[in-house]
Amino acid sequence: MFNYIIIGAGLAGSVIAERIASSLNKEILLIEQRSNTGGNCYDYSDNNGIIIHKYGPHLFHTDSKEVFEYLSNFTEWRVYHHKVMAFVDGKKIPIPFNLNSLRLAFPETIAKRIESKLLKEFNYGDKIPVLELRKSLDTDLKALSNFVYEKIFLNYTIKQWGRKPEEIDSSVTARVPLCITREDGYFTDKYQAVPLEGYSKMFEQMLHNSKMKILLKTHHSKLIKIDLKNKKIYFDGNEFKGRLIYTGMIDELFDYRFGKLPYRSLEFKLETLNKEYFQEVAVVNYPNDYEFTRITEFKHIHPVDVKKTTIAKEYSLDYRKGRIPSYPLFDKSGQETYCKYLESSKDFKNLILLGRLAEYRYYDMDDIAKRALEVFEERIK
Secondary structure (H helix, E strand, C coil), rough: CCEEECCCCCCCHHHHHHHHHHHHCCEEEEECCCCCHHHCCCCCCCCCCCCCEEECCCCCCECHHHHHHHHHCCEEECCCCCCCEEEEECCCEEECCCHHHHHHHCCCHHHHHHHHHHHHHCCCCEEEEHHHCCCCCCHHHHHHHHHHHHHHHHHHHHHHHCCCHHHHHHHHHHCEEEEEECCCCCCCCCCCEEECCHHHHHHHHHCCCCCEEECCCCCHHHCEEECCCCEEEEEEEEEEEEEECCCCHHHHHHHCCCCCEEEEEEEEEEEEEEECCCCCCCCCCCCCCCCCCCCEHHCCCCCCCCCCEEEEEEEEECCCCCCCCEEECEEEEEEEEHHHHHHHHHHCCHHHHHCCHHHHHCCCCCHHHHHHHHHHHHHHC
């Protein structure tokens, strides 16, 4: 009955489902264990008309014209340039740490001296990973790197990942650089925006196709069985000879045969406050104070003329059953275990792994949309 079965209706699964249904006119079954499509991008309006990102702030940014134009088929956009601050030593400073942050964090004379040395050693606009800057032999630059590392980077990383920066993959730590610039924007991409009516409306448009059957609140294990011995996939008790596209946890798909992979999960505690705004920007990080990692104020992302505001305090936790796996934990042991699952998956010729959890790597939203479009062109179309 179905040519394709797709597990997971997040961004990866939804993009590739839309492409198959619209371009190939094939029958698709989309299985999602949550009660909504959109995965972690899911949002909704609260009682005050404020759009809430249920699983944390999702800010779309990309340099890819192809990805932006593709998603523009399903939404209009609100231009939004994201800014983030960190609460350090009783004051809020812009992050990524830049030349403006330097002036706020250090006495004026010292800040000027350090800025002069930075501009002499690096080009304006450069982004230097904090762990790289720590290798500097210059006393002032060493002091700066230690300040950024210890005050902004170290404890936030420990709270976010449950590991010290040295214990996780360098590609993760490189995402938080020191920027030689006076621009406070968090991103530098050409396209920066959020869907005008929210992500959920965008997914509604994307998945509105008669060729798709969508099963919500359904775990894939109720319908899909992986026969490891005979290298076959079964759907509802019968061998499935179509294509299975899987976007969930790869260890779960293979019944944890090589052990459980480590993931991180997030918890959000919402508060509605009787004031127009709570903080200066959408997101303020708390590297050293409190148990939560950051506070998001959603009215900055989707402005609405109401006298109240809603904030979310975000906590990072190890994944366990009953929680949402937000992203893989990139340590050496996890990578080695994942490689075993990846090799095992190659025995199934009609299986495609796609997305953060299935490919066990970090993707931004634009990256996963691009990846899904590439997989469609290269392996399906």
